[in-house]
Structure formats: structure tokens, C-alpha cells
Amino acid sequence: MEKPNNVLLEVQDLKKYFDTPKGKLHAVDGVSFTVERGKTLGLVGESGCGKSTAGRCILKLLQPTAGRIIFDGEDITNYSNRKMRRLRTEMQMIFQDPFSSLNPRQNVMQIISEPIYEHKLIRGRKEIEKRTLELMETVGLASRLINTYPHELDGGRRQRIGIARALALKPKLIICDEPVSALDVSIQAQILNLMKRLQKDFGLTYVFITHDLSVVKYFSDDIAVMYLGQVVEKAPADELFENPLHPYTKKLLSAIPLPIVAKDKPKRSLIKGEITSPINLPDECRFNKRCDFRSEVCLERNPELQEVSPNHFVACARVQEFM
């Protein structure tokens, strides 16, 4: 039966807590979002905000503490590893560091074809080699590199291998965890263009996890900004950049160093302090200690995400005053 809507991934109230000697660490604390087919959701935030943990929970590489993950209409939250195995072909991941995520003792052919063997997608050596070469062409790797090892290649090419490997199983969803952060700008642009082209050609859906707001603006349809395990603002990309409402989002945007020299260049406003500990959080706004607009209401309870204009969600007790 055809699905009534176009949603590929739905995450509802996702929570992941870790037990630490000091108490419960709230890595992801009630995150919800949906991603439509062929679209990109950007998940943005600083180190420790829980964006990577959320990504790993979606793929069930980590078992969520609570919440629901609905992939292509199926609730996969409590799927066993065996049941997940079938779905692995449909959801893949691209990692940040293309060096440590590739097996140094495998050559390009082995790395890219391993998932094909593993899932018995194609049989026969010849056929698999043909498919590998096809994948290499798709991601722009010269066929002569098929017998080289990762250490012989530069970062850009290594990341292309990671992408080819993720594409090998023809997935619907790819979780990209900082895929270009380790690359030089000129190579970064090549990889971003490639990923964008692949999305168009294969109808891929991306969840794009990054701390780099300029990359996310270029790449995403919707953006969710995370702070200490929670989404504090969520909106279509253009709307978020033009009309940020949460004080944290505003500060985050203002912190990007702009590569321009001009008299009317906006002055940056610094955020004070640093991210607080995600362990044993009190029931108050998690950003209040660093916020310029802190007041009594911020300490009453942890504000919920509310829709302030169509598709624009903000979790801030004082948001009406900023509109």
C-alpha cells in the first residue's frame, strides 16, 4: 500500500540517557522531527549537544532509552539486531573522519564491495567487481584506484570511498555525521556538490549532522538546532537564517566568522560561558545561564518546542517578545 504521506523518517520524543558515576547523562532528551523523502534535515549544534548520539539512535547503533523511531512507516524502535539487519540496506551512515572509518588493511575494492557481499545483494565475483567500478564512477573515483589502500589516498578521495560504500546497498536514508569537517575548503566543496548530485540522482534522504552552520545552510531543507540534548529551534533553512528567534540560534549564527571585509559587516555578539554539564539537569531552560534575556520565567520550567509561525518551532519562554 502506498504511504499516505511522504515522510521517510519520523523521530518522536527520542531520549538516550547514559548512566555515569555522577548521575544520569541526558545525551538526547526528547527530540522529535520528521524528514520527507528526498529532503535533507540539518542537525546543528556544538560538541556535546547530542547530535551524533541522536544520529546513532536513528540507525539503532545505540538503543534509545525512550521514544519512537518510525522508518518508512515501520516502528523500528524495538527491532532486534536480526530484524534491523534487513533494514541496514536502506539506512547507511557516512562518518567524519574518512581515515579512521576505513579498514587500513582493505583495498578500495574490498571496502566498497564488503556490504554487497555481506548482504548478498549480488553474487559472483565478476558482477560484484562491475558494481564496484560503477559505484566508483558514481562518486568520481578513477577506476585505476581499485587496488589502492586508504593510506595511499588523500582525505577527499577517502571520503568518496566512504560515500561509495554507503551507496553500495542503494539506501533510502543516509545519516551524514560531519562528512566534510575534516576536509580542506576546496575539497569540501567538491564533496558537497557530489552529495547534492547523488541526492538528486538517487532520491536520497539525508540527515546532515554538523557544527558548521554555513555548510548546513547550503545543504539543508530544514534545520534543527540542538542544545544540551534538546531541539531549541527548528525551521526551514531560509527562515532560520533570516529570522532566527531563539537566543542561542542568534548567538550561534553571529559566531560564524564571515570571510568578508566591509564597513557594514555585522558585529559579532559573543556568547558568554560554556556549555553546562548534561548530567542531572534541573527543570529550567537549559540555556538560561548563558542567555542575555534570562528572567524569572526561564527558571520556572524547561520550555517546550512550540510553533510560533508556520513550520517555525522555538523552545523559549520569552519568544513572543522577540517576534
Next chain:
Amino acid sequence: MTENILEIRDLVVHYETDEGCVQAVNNINVIIGKKTILGLVGETGAGKTTTALSILNLVPNPPGIIKSGSIILNGVDVLKLPPKKMEEVRGNDVAMIFQDPMTALNPVMTIGEQIAESVMIHGERSKEKALNRAREMLEQVGIPASRSGDYPHQLSGGMRQRVVIAIALACNPKLLIADEPTTALDVTIQAQILELIKELNRKFDTSMLLITHDLGVIADVCDRVAVMYAGRIVEEGTLEEVFNDTLHPYTEGLFNSLPNLRKRGEELVPIKGMMPDPMNLPKGCAFAPRCPYTIDECTEAVPELKKIGSHLVACRRYEDKNFRLRRNS
């Protein structure tokens, strides 16, 4: 004494390995005046860090060899100094901060002791005075002096980088070299550290060489910019000249690769291909194989850094008076 804090003249540095000779730095000239912040921008493998290590005379040897050139720091050629004298120069005249603040700090010493240690190596006899100086420096970089008994693991990444800056500035160096000082930090923390660097530059009158791949960071902090490619400086000028009147095709390519200058969803314009192999540099301009403006002359000889209009550029296309980059037309 000259007005300039640093003058690098015709510096050539090679790494001689079993596989061949890596031409890391190929005849560069750099001048940093008093209180100036010079940004050295380029991609991985451009020779930025080797240049910095040469100033400290710390190029790992073997395999690194400073083939020729001179580095005049505060009137003295550091390449001619005996090792003992060089140790005095490091810390007193020039100090360096590194990218990763965790590996730069000693994990089993308190941060106060680490700052005090550097003060004592450079002449302070009394441990008590050195520790006082350490507490003073911590306050300067925005850490409460009461935390001087903390160990590095008790601090966040941003605070660790503040400690590294405190150590570097404890002896009032005339030149501070910062090699990707904020690359490992989050944007909001990066903004704080850049602000601190600017403030300290004003307060202590320190000149600075800031190495980064991030043009945004350059625009924020620097007075002058030198763009490096394959071991050579291809463009140099004031911040405004390089950003608003870009001359070299490589610099233009760097700007075009940045996502935030383009409209959303539009295709980025990356520089095609990759950096040449530093063991096997092309005969002419090293950027020619990737350059959209290449003509035959470009591949014949290495272009010299020459003044074109407002500032310096190494590109033979400007022999044609009518040549303009697309960015400028």
C-alpha cells in the same frame, strides 16, 4: 634595529625522505611589522606549518633541512644561532600556540605550574613569583586565578586553549605564532578565543603570525594576509586588498569554494583537481594545472611575486594589462 619584528628572506625548506625530496617551502619572503597580525592562509600541505617551525628553528631534522634563506627575528638571524642561544629566543622573543590544546599541555601538572615553569625557564628564580605571574596570566586570558591548581583534564577545550595562550604570553614574546588556534573548537568558543587574541594583541603589543585555512578567521583578526600554495606565497597584501581586490586565481578559487558566500542550493564552485605532489612540483606555476585561466606561458617558469596594482601577486597572466579575474569584473 629594524622596524620589523620578523623578516623571512628566500627561505627554502625540504624534507629529504627515502621516497624523494618533499619541497615544502620554496623560496618565500615574509615580513611582519610591529603590532601587526599577519594571516597565513592555505590548504593542508601548503607549507604553512613548516614555515612556522622554521621561525622557531624546530623543523624536525632529519628529514627536514633548511636549505637556504635567513630568518631575522627582532634583528637576529635565528638560523645562525647556536642551540643554547636559540632556547633563549624561544619563549622570550617568539612563542607558539598549537591547534590541539590537549596534546600541548602536560596532563600531570597543574595549569598554574605549567605557566610558572615557562616563566622560570626564562629567568625567574623565585617559584613563588613565578606562580604569582601564572595566576596573573590566567586572569588575563579569562580564567579565574583560583583555578590555577586544576589539571588540564578538568578544563574544557576552550579553557585549555586559553591556558596555552597564557603560557605563550607569560614571557611577553615579541612575536606569537598561532597554528590553527581555533580549529579544534566549537564556533561559539572560537569566537571567544579570537576576541581574546585580538584583545591581547592590543594590550601587549605582540606581533602575530596566524596560520589558518579559514578565511573567515582571517577576516576577523588579521591586518595583512599571505596566501600560500605548494610552498610559495602567491598573493600578499592588506586584508582589504586581498579580500576585496583579489588578484590570484587560487585565492579566487578559495573564496568560490565557500558555501556561505553562495546562495543556498546553488552549486558550489570548487577548485578542480588536487594540490600537486610536493615531491614532484610542476615546472611552471604550481597552480597552473588547476587554474581556469592557464595559458602556455604559465607552465614555463615559476611566476615571481610582483606588485600589481595595490599589492603583491605571483601570476603571469598580469603581464597582459587587460587581464582581470572573474570575481573582479
